[in-house]
Structures are given as C-alpha cells and as structure tokens.
Amino acid sequence: MTSETGSQVVVVGAGPAGLAAALAAARALRAAHGAKRAAGQGGVVLVDAAPWPGGQIWRARRGVVHSAAEQTLAALAGLEVRVLPASRVVGALPHRTLLVDGPEGARRLRWNRLVLAGGARERLLPFPGWTLPGVFGAGGLQALAKGGWPVAGRRVLVAGTGPLLLAAAATLRREGAQLAGVVDEAGLGAHLRFAPALLAHPGKALDAGRLALALGGVRFRRGWRVVAAEGCGRVERVRLAPVSGRGAGPVGSAREIVVECDALAAGWGLLPDTGLAQMLGCALAPNLGASAVVVDAAQRTSVADVFAAGEATGVAGARAAALQGDIAGTTAAQDLIDQWAAGALREPHDAHESGARRGAGPAAARAPRRAAAAARRELARERRFAAAVARTFVPPADLAARLEPDTLVCRCEDVPWSALASQPDLRSAKLATRCGMGHCQGRLCHGALSAITGSQPLAPHLPLMPVALGALLAIDDDGPVSDPSLEPKK
Amino acid sequence: MKVAKLEAAAFDEGIDVQIDGRALRVPPGTLVAAALELDREGAGTRRAPRGQHRQAFCGMGVCGECRVVIDGRAHRLGCQVPCAPGMEIRRDE
Secondary structure: OOEEEEEEEEEEOOOHHHHHHHHHHHHHHHHHHHHHOOOOOOOEEEEOOOOOOOOOOOOOEOOEOOHHHHHHHHHHOOOOEEEEOOOEEEEEEOOOEEEEEEOOEEEEEEEEEEEEOOOEEEOOOOOOOOOOOOEEOHHHHHHHHHOOOOOOOOEEEEEEEOOHHHHHHHHHHHOOOEEEEEEEOOOHHHHHHHHHHHHOOHHHHHHHHHHHHHOOOOOEEEOEEEEEEEOOOOOOEEEEEEOOOOOOOOOOOOOOEEEEOOEEEEEEOEEEOOHHHHHHOOOEEEEOOEEEEOOOOOOEOOOOOEEEOHHHHOOOHHHHHHHHHHHHHHHHHHHHHHHHHOOOOOOOOOOOOOOOOOOOOHHHHHOOHHHHHHHHHHHHHHHHHHHHHHHHOOOOOOHHHHOOOOOEEEOOOOEEHHHHOOOOOHHHHHHHHOOOOOOOOOOOHHHHHHHHHOOOOOOOOOOOOOOOHHHHHHHHOOOOOOOHHHOOOO | OOOOOOHHHHHOOOEEEEEOOEEEEEOOOOEHHHHHHHHOOOOOOEEOOOOOEEOOOOOOOOOOOOEEEEOOEEEEEOOOOEOOOOOEEEOOO
8 A cells, every 4th residue: 555645845855955955945835824834735845765864975974964964954843844764766657746665665745846856876887897896986985984884994996087086085084994096087187277166166175175184195196097996706906097098008008007905986976866857857958067957047947846956957066956955945935835825726737748837926036136146156156166077077988998898887687898889779788688677777887888889878767766566556556646735725 | 854863873882683694783873785794794795697796886776786685675775774673684585
C-alpha cells in the first residue's frame, strides 16, 4: 500500500540550494498566511536522498550535521517544513506527483510548486584499472571517509581535475590519510591563467589559501594524468603520464611515472544532476561546461510551476546554490500567494501538459527589490568565477585513446571498451551489450560513453534508480488521489 | 519540523551490527559501506559478472557497487545507509 502526501511546495535535495529554498518558501508562506495559516496545507516538504541533510558540500561527518546545514535547519524549526531524509525520488508521475522511495517504503508526493535542487554528481571516467578495489571517485572517497571509511595511515593518491581535488585531499588528510600526491590534468599554464579569477574573488582566494595550508608538503603534479591503476586484487600503484603532447606517448614510455599507493581517488569535476528535470520535461542547455537545467532569473524552468536551483542549473558552487535556492523558494511561494490572493488557485493540473509560464505577480514586484538586486549581483559574480573554473579544469577530450580494449566501461555488466567502440549510439550499445542495463541504469557508463564518443545521452525513464517492485506498483494505484490541501481555495 | 537527526548521539559507545553473521561494533555515524571495510579490509561488497571483487566506488549513491542486503532487503546502497543498532548486513545476495 502506498501512502500519499501532498504539499504546497516540494523541494528535492537538502544541500545549500534546497535548504535555502525550503527556508525561503516556508517563511514567505508563513508571512502570507499570518494567523490564519491554513493548518494541514502541507507547507513545505524537503526530500533528500541522504540520511543526513547538507548535500555533498555540507555533508555530515560521522553523523554530525555540518554547521552550515545545521544553521538552516535551526531556522526551519518552527516553520511548517517537513524533512524526508533517506528518501530518493524515483520518478515524476502525472498529476504533479513524485514517486519517492524512503524508509517507510514508497510514497506518492503531490506538489503544487516544485523546486529541483538535486545538485550535481561527480564526473567519473573510465581508465584501465578503475574497477579495482581501492579506486574511488575523489569526492567519493571524501564522502566515504566522512562516513567512517578507514583512510588513516593509508597512502592515497588524488587525481583528475578541478578544485574539488584539493577539498577532497584536505578532508582525507584530516582523516589521517597519507597523501601520495595530488595530480591535476590542468597544467601550470592553465593554473596561472586562472590566478586573476582567484584574485578577483577574495573569498575564494582565502579558501584556496586555507586549502594550500592544509595541504602543505603534499606533492602536486599539474599537467599530469592517470594512465592506469594496477595491482593484484586491489590497487597497489598508479601509472601517471604528462597530459601535454597529445596522448602523452606510448604506454610504458620513459615519461611515465609510477606512484605506489593503497587508494586512488579520481574525479573530473561535477555534472549537474538533471534526470528528474528531464523526466518532467524541463529544457536543458550547456552551461558552465555541462548540460544543465535552463532557468530564468526567477529560477523558473521551462515547465510551469517547476523551479530549479543550485548545481542542477550549472555547477557554480555552494554560495551560488544558496542564492538561487533563496530566489526559487521565494518565487515559488509568492506564486502560490498571488494565486490565492486572486482566488485563482485552480485544480492542480498536469505539469507535463501546461506550457504557459506565469509572470511574477504584483506582490513579487513589491518584494524587497534592493536585496534581490544585490543577490543577483552576487550570483553573477559567483557564476563568473564558475566560468573561469570551467575554462581551467576541463575534462579530457582524448578519452578513447586512454582506454585499453579490455577496459570495462560498464562496471555493472562488465562490458569492455572493445565491445562498445563499434556501437553507433547509446541505444544500440545498450541493446547489444547490456551497457546501461545494470544497477546504475547508465548513470555511470552512459555518461562515460557520451564523454568518449560524443553520442547523445538517452532520456531518463522511470524508475530513475532501482527500487523494489512494490514501489513501482504504487504508480498504478489510481489516478490523482483527492488531497484537500491542494484543491482550489474558496 | 521533523528530521531523523543523529540517532547516533544516543549510542556514543558504538553501534553493534552483524556483518555476514559476525558481530562488529562501529563508531556512531558509520555508513554501512564503511562498516564492511572495517569488518574485512578490501573484502568488498559483491562480485562482478566476470568474478572481480568490487567495493564502494562513487560514495554518493550513483554506481551501486556498494549494494548489500540490509535487514533482509536486497540491493540497499551501503554508502547511503548509516549503521543502526542490531542491523544485519550481508554481502552475498
């Protein structure tokens, strides 16, 4: 049996964007409702896949919620916000309903306004040996270490590209790891060209300085890349080569070096998580180096009543995410308030079918414009910095040349590159080789194949992630269940 | 506001779980994926189709390499589930 709940504003993701959106929406709704706050109206629901709120950047350490997340959670106390932790959105159903799989099983969650704040995931790329135990994503091992994965005393090599490598390395060192080095594909020249952007953002320069301090004495290699992870049953050493000179010479060439280590943490920046947005029909476009959800200045997506904020709209960091979340939550709530004021809250309709956007209402125009303008300026600054990051730390363009024929591209089904190289597109690859039919549902391997071949990613389908069959049965329970809180107010 | 916050705080001295039938005490806030590594270093979680051992990889609920049976429920992601008192974790499905 599936339970069903409804809410005026549903926020997906409890990182910086989602927390800010939930707070802004709850505050706006409370201010509007005043004393006659409609009890049982549903208020705001915050759905999050992780056991503890905070997203990746404010990830809890050993179950202790990050202070920045804790701050927002404290502000949320007393407001009409319900947090659903450990709950994954499995898909978008018709009639403004999400299918959510959580500790109490599957539930259908109805929304009137939806804020997508699902963040980003790490760009994980295949290379020879990447399936060996002891190889992790860079942010991946960072996250695991915060969850108690023992890294103390282990020699860890951090590689890939981007500023997150430094953050991951700093966390790992704090947890007791011996850093065997930090290897960034961006060369010294790229780093030097990046310097002005850093200096133009004193806050970021300070962050970088702190990281540099935390990583004192660590061997940095700029302009180097991972060739292969090797070892018997688990990673024992990593071969590195210079990036420059296209292809960096033959395998085993004199320029290669070998680093002995117990673990390799490798990541190539972040990819906006757009699956749910795509399922809802939201338009995507390239933004800051990856395909992201398109939003306007009020964080509206191309689908009516669906908003997006944070990394899903382009990877621009925690501060930008929080600013966007604030705007999205405010606009979403204001939308509802304007509709209630006009007595025009209609029967909830299918988001898939409604294309028309509503303009900001008169109340929105009265909103404190100066604060909003300041937030937009700050957001623009953050995005300029993000653009410099995206220009500097680019994912490799020669991925195919880095793979061996027997390199497994699909980890779930063990599909080697040799079986995939001749496939014309991802659909054929999936049908012919099962690449993308395993547990990850293509989220890893199809992302990698798109990066290798430039082929078009397949549209996501329900379920977005594997669930028990019982959860899928919930889809067919019936049509929309009547929920008084979402009916038109008279 | 309701949030399942820090059940961990109640178990300062550690959380007792079972891994493949063996008892293990882990610090509060330990993920199942981490507990598996604490139990037996490098033992991993599953065997891939060609027989290779695998263990947690992405750490963020994307790749599914860390999936195990938790309290009888198959295909749970060890990197997304914190250890809870009395939890029974099994590697083989």
